[in-house]
Amino acid sequence: MRDERVEKMQDEDVDTFYSCTLCQSFAPSHVCSVSPERTGLCGAYNWMDCKASYEINPTGPNQPIKIGECLDPKLGQWKGVNEFVEKASRGATTHYNFYSMVTDPMTTCGCCECIAAMLPGCNGVMTVGRDYNGDTPCGMKFTTLAGVMGGGASSPGFVGHSKFNITQGKFIKGDGGLLRMVWMPKALKEEIKERIMKRAEALGVPDLYDKIADETVGTTEEEILPFLQKVGHPALSMDPIVG
Amino acid sequence: MGLTGIQIFKLLPKTNCTECGVPTCLAFAMNLAAGKAELDSCPYVSDEAKNQLAEASAPPIRPVAIGAGVRAFKVGGETVMFRHEKTFYNPPGIAAAVSSDIAADALDKKLKEWNALQYERVGLNLCPQLVAVKDVKGDAAAFAATAKKIAQESEFGLILISDKVDVMKAGVEACAFKKPLIYAATADNADAMGNLAKESGLPLAIKANDIDGLIALSDKLTGMGLKDLVLDSGAREMKQLFADQVAIRRAALKAGNRSLGFPTITFPCEMASNLDMETAIAAMLIAKYAGIVVLSDFKGESVFPLLLERLNIYTDPQRPMTVTQGIYEIGSPNENSPVLVTTNFSLTYFIVTGEIEGSRVPSWLLIMDTEGLSVMTAWAAGKFAGDAVGSFVKKSGIAEKVAHKKIIIPGYAASISGEMEEELPGWEIIIGPRDASLIPKFLKDRA
Structure with missing residues (x-):
């Protein structure tokens, strides 16, 4: 699998990320940046794919970005990326962070596989995929979320990401990483069960999988909070998510 | 201009009382940020927050x-x-x-x-x-x-x-x-x-x-x-x-x-x-x-x-126009009339309906919910797959309306016929024309 090759890489290993501007046909100011540990939010392009795409078509939608000086290692912001994004978005976006959904997150075109949203009442985040049509604890269904935050906007508190990205090392690392995850649709959770277990183990909370609520627990913050307290979800004891 | 949803959220009561019409304060804050809601809808917002938000949250062009x-x-x-x-x-x-x-x-x-x-x-x-x-x-x-x-x-x-x-x-x-x-x-x-x-x-x-x-x-x-x-x-x-x-x-x-x-x-x-x-x-x-x-x-x-x-x-360019899933009668079809199936993208529906009407062959048209995708797109996205279409046909109730077991599928989705046959035992899956403009000839030749 292509994803496996990338899985062994870390953002620190490379000096070049890749842009993706395929979605500018309908979100004209949106610019994706793909790093080894942040695959494209559509789930279709990882860093390797972008590299290959560039080598096949050097003037295409995937351009190399020399990331340059790191401005914020925790939230994931680089000078070179900012400069590229500002130019490619024609001034609409001046900067964004790779590893945060709370502070100036990356923009979203609308074709994201999943959308993560902050759940202030639970001091955590949730994520929902395209395949789940029901209500979610943030009060918005996937389609509403996509409408609210799509179109190339950076919407603090929300970020589009791929399914694969959930278990990548840098997933919302600046906000506390995967340990912030308090709710996912059951099907999505089960689909990536093995990878969640593995990642959770590495983060030192091997039973995280069973602590993440799903729609069988509830679809409002009020419903899932008692569950999180009962199982002792790590997010509850983290720093407040809304600063 | 322009507080973000989170900045607005911080000033709201955070009670998720739902009295503004949306389920959470966060969702309300996002609507405010997008200029799609008015602060007055929140009965519990404090005066202090009101002053801070009034300027930023009023829609830039008043509805x-x-x-x-x-x-x-x-x-x-x-x-x-x-x-x-x-x-x-x-x-x-x-x-x-x-x-x-x-x-x-x-x-x-x-x-x-x-x-x-x-x-x-x-x-x-x-x-x-x-x-x-x-x-x-x-x-x-x-x-x-x-x-x-x-x-x-x-x-x-x-x-x-x-x-x-x-x-x-x-x-x-x-x-x-x-x-x-x-x-x-x-x-x-x-x-x-x-x-x-x-x-x-x-x-x-x-x-x-x-x-x-x-x-x-x-x-x-x-x-x-x-x-x-x-x-x-x-x-x-x-x-x-x-x-x-x-x-x-x-x-x-x-x-x-x-x-x-x-x-x-x-x-x-x-x-x-x-x-x-x-x-x-x-x-x-x-x-x-x-x-x-x-x-x-x-x-x-x-x-x-x-x-x-x-x-x-x-119309909202972010959402494809759709028609409702179901059985559509074109002309006055009877138990021997042909049955066709296609997707619920509104353009697909209107073009196919128009051509069937033009053929003057009364027909049953099954419209399957493909989230507004056209035939090829829906097929490529796996939303018009053989098993899904088959199970939709089964549940649609068309079998009670006709005396035959023949269904015509779009020519561009020909490759789903095998899976449909498995899902619909006893049915004959007929591959229709690729382009809707050929439907009248196709239906007349079969009539």
Whole structure:
């Protein structure tokens, strides 16, 4: 699998990320940046794919970005990326962070596989995929979320990401990483069960999988909070998510 | 301009009481940030937060409601300069004008004709919404009588046009229940018109000679406590009006100019000597930001293209148009009629339906919910896969309506036939033409 090759890489290993501007046909100011540990939010392009795409078509939608000086290692912001994004978005976006959904997150075109949203009442985040049509604890269904935050906007508190990205090392690392995850649709959770277990183990909370609520627990913050307290979800004891 | 959803959220009560109509404070904050909600909807927000939020959270262009009943509508509330940036929300009102001295039978005839101008397209009823009553001789009684007749005997909303306050007052009394738009407050009568609008709680149009004049008037009336304003920059010449429309929208959205943060009203009927030219001007205005266009008349050939143009521009480009999943009867099909299946993208549906109708072969058309994707896209996205289509056919209940077990699938989805056969034992899966235009020949050859 292509994803496996990338899985062994870390953002620190490379000096070049890749842009993706395929979605500018309908979100004209949106610019994706793909790093080894942040695959494209559509789930279709990882860093390797972008590299290959560039080598096949050097003037295409995937351009190399020399990331340059790191401005914020925790939230994931680089000078070179900012400069590229500002130019490619024609001034609409001046900067964004790779590893945060709370502070100036990356923009979203609308074709994201999943959308993560902050759940202030639970001091955590949730994520929902395209395949789940029901209500979610943030009060918005996937389609509403996509409408609210799509179109190339950076919407603090929300970020589009791929399914694969959930278990990548840098997933919302600046906000506390995967340990912030308090709710996912059951099907999505089960689909990536093995990878969640593995990642959770590495983060030192091997039973995280069973602590993440799903729609069988509830679809409002009020419903899932008692569950999180009962199982002792790590997010509850983290720093407040809304600063 | 522009607090983010999170910044707004921090100032809200965070109780998720749902009384504003959305399930969480966060969702409400996002709507506020997008200019799609008003802070007043939250009953528990603190005064301190209110002050902080008022400026940032009011929509940059205020939505104004006009009319009552089935043709009531809202204009304004827009958040972008160009449709592709997001979407346009509230389609403009289309109006035709009558004089206040029109004879009752002539008015009857017009209302009857105008009422008939309704068109079904993509499951929507397209129709103009307004009649404008123009005061001609300062005759308050005639003005009120005409307004009353329109308000009571038709579905149309009204625009009351007079610069005389006493005449306007009579008109307002006659039809206030229909929530008419008062046109217009000018520099000369702003106090009196403003008070009338305030007392009656009706939206008020303001007319000036240029944009600077509009700003002065708008500030004055807002200062009097009026909220629902509609702007007329006074231009009656194409180039200047176009420039004004763009300038007003830009000022409200890009410069955060509150004085110009209202929808506009325009008068093609005062800009040309014949309805054809008026219609052309109206077409330009519908594309370029007008909140209301007033024509001198409605004719099928003039109003229909405008309604379609309006539909096209104001549909949400982020969502494909869809039709409801189910069984559609075309012609009067019986138990031996052919059964076809396709996706619920509205264009697919209308093209396929049109071609089946054209074939004059009565048929059953099964429309499957593919989230608005066309045949090839749905197939590529796995939403028109053989097992899914098969299971849909099974559950649709078509088997009880026909005496045969044959189903025609789109030619471009030929590769799903094998899986469909597995899902539908005993059914014959027939591969139809790739292009809808070949459906008539296909159906006739089989009949």
